[in-house]
Amino acid sequence: MSTSTLLLIVIALGVIGYFIGASRAAAMAGGKASTLHSRYGYHGSFVAVAATVPALLLMAVWLSASPAIIENRIRGELPQTVQGQDLASRNLSYGTISSIARGLTDLSDEERARIAAADPATARALLGEKGIPLASDPEPYMVSAAEHLRDLQATNSLMLSAATLAISVLGLLAALRLLAPRFRARNRVEQVMLAALVLCSSIAILTTLGIILSMLTEATHFFRAVPPHEFFFGTVWDPRFAAAGSGGSEGQFGLIPLLMGTLYIGFVAMLFAVPIGLFSAIYMAEYATPTLRSVAKPLLEVLAGIPTIVYGFFALTTVGPFLRDISGEISGLATGDYTSFIQAQSVLTAGFVMGIMLIPYVSSLSDDIITAVPRALRDGSLGLGATRSETVKRVILPAALPGIVGALLMTASRAIGETMIVVLAAGVAARIQFNPFEPMTTVTVKIVNQLTGDLEFTSPQTLVAFALGITLFAITLCLNIYALYIVRKYREQYE
Known part of the structure; x- marks a missing residue:
């Protein structure tokens, strides 16, 4: 059977x-x-x-x-x-x-x-x-x-x-x-349902523990071959795959170039996403009519449903070439040399497209937080003679600031974990540089690179992906914990 x-x-x-x-x-x-x-x-x-x-x-x-x-x-x-x-x-x-x-x-x-x-x-x-x-x-x-x-x-x-x-x-x-x-049939049935609820609630916790233990186990094997200080403080990323029988220990596994690229691209993305998302949230919560809000808010949130690979294609075929061509025109008008100073694959391209993707996250979270501010604060400010803009600037935003900061930290953790946009828009070059017009790469991209192909998890060249994964997990976990702490503090103050 x-x-x-x-x-x-x-x-x-x-x-x-x-x-x-x-x-x-x-x-x-x-x-x-x-x-x-x-x-x-x-x-x-x-x-x-x-x-x-x-x-x-x-x-x-x-x-x-x-x-x-x-x-x-x-x-x-x-x-x-x-x-x-x-x-x-x-x-x-x-x-x-x-x-x-x-x-x-x-x-x-x-x-x-x-x-x-x-x-x-x-x-x-x-x-x-x-x-x-x-x-x-x-x-x-x-x-x-x-x-x-x-x-x-x-x-x-x-x-x-x-x-x-x-x-x-x-x-x-x-x-x-x-x-x-x-x-007491009802009591017995409710006990079974309670056990089922506890089991379902434990799945997320057990899954997280399983992910951590699996990554820690393989990362421990990696650190047996590569000293931790060389990984965490190394400035060169060159994990050359060793030839068969050579021991597999060749290459350099410096984390600093990847970590710098991750934070740099995430920072540029936040520069685009935060002002647009925050201003749109303020407008939707305080100025837009109910009819306009009912139409504009869902349209804005559609951006969150677009697959990241589509954003990557958009960056590769449209945004990157546009920035390259426009920089060549600007250079030609200024110096007569039409050489582009912005590469099609660059930090700016990836940050701009990723910022577009993050706008609905910032907007929706900030909108919910702003609308949660008690109505009495608005009425009191307006009753004292303040204008609507003064009320927003001096009353609503200060009251909602802890929640907005938590929302931005959650959005930053989302930006740090992005992969496909970076692969297509920023390239795979792992290097330390501060020019936003040049390509860089992130931790997630190198995790994909190290695990692509028919490989065995026996050499540092493949095991390094787990060390990168546990590092990225720790960074995003710290950001999420801090964001939840701020949001919880905000809720305790105004609920």
Whole structure:
């Protein structure tokens, strides 16, 4: 029985259990619901939960553990000559066995017998005819191991189906026996829902911990090969990939050029995004009519929904060439030399386009914060004779300033993590320079570069991506924590 079919059966048992439990509760009440501790729906929900939740948990644990157990058993039964090979060869052999086993599942007993009795070349041809292409002739042990693997998988599927259905039916029957007029079905159902809410709330925390631990583990391997001070304080980024057998330790892994490019491009982007976004938020919150606000605000927020790769194409094909050409015209008018002093790929190009992308973030967050300022402050200022502009400048903005600062810090963390715009608009040159008209690159771009291609995570050239990732994670985490601290302080003051 397939997993999807088994899942549908369990859900069907849960639905049946709900109606049986609700009808059983109605029969016990005899038309007087006040004689029951809980409503009919809670009794039905209790039976449905008992019929589905334990069975689904068993399925999740079984499906997570059984493939590893079966794989270890098959690997342990391989010939000693195979087990003595390196890990890559063993993995290749098991992959071939798995491919053959998947193909044998769809064949008849006669076809499987023919393949098992054939020589390697014939077996490969027969498997190819059945839509199971192999890169090389299968060894005799592979076909027999695939047969055993198929049998184990079939037995595992049968045992899983039987155990899951048994748990589901037993849970349904046990829940029905517990139903009574004073049974606290509502309390039991609410406890299950509370546990589900806690589990869902924990997913984000566990995911964050998993990301941190995975990056820290690989970054630790990197720092065993490259001293931390060379990474954090190095001024040259040149991670040359080493030749095979040379140890893989060549190259320089200085973080400073990448960190400087990240902060520089983010700073230029904020220079464009903050004034436009903040002024648009002030206008939307304080001056725009309701009709105009209802139209202009959604149109402005559309910018946040555009994929960053589209912004990158826009920078590469439009903004970059425009800045290059206009700088050549300016240079020609001033000196007679029409050489462009702004390159198409530059810090200015990436910062400008990224700033356009960040405008809705600044505008929306600042708008929400400005509109949250108590109305009494506005009315009091206007009542004392201040104009609307004076009220905005001297009352509303000072009151909203902590929240606006938090919004800007969150926007800055968004800018620091951008990749595609930088790849297409600023290039991949890792260097230390202060000219905004020249190309630079960021940490995120180099993470992509170091992990692109068919690579093994055994050399500093690839492991450095995890060191860069944990560094970027720490920077953005600090910005977000500080922003949340400011916003929380603001909320405590005005709520």
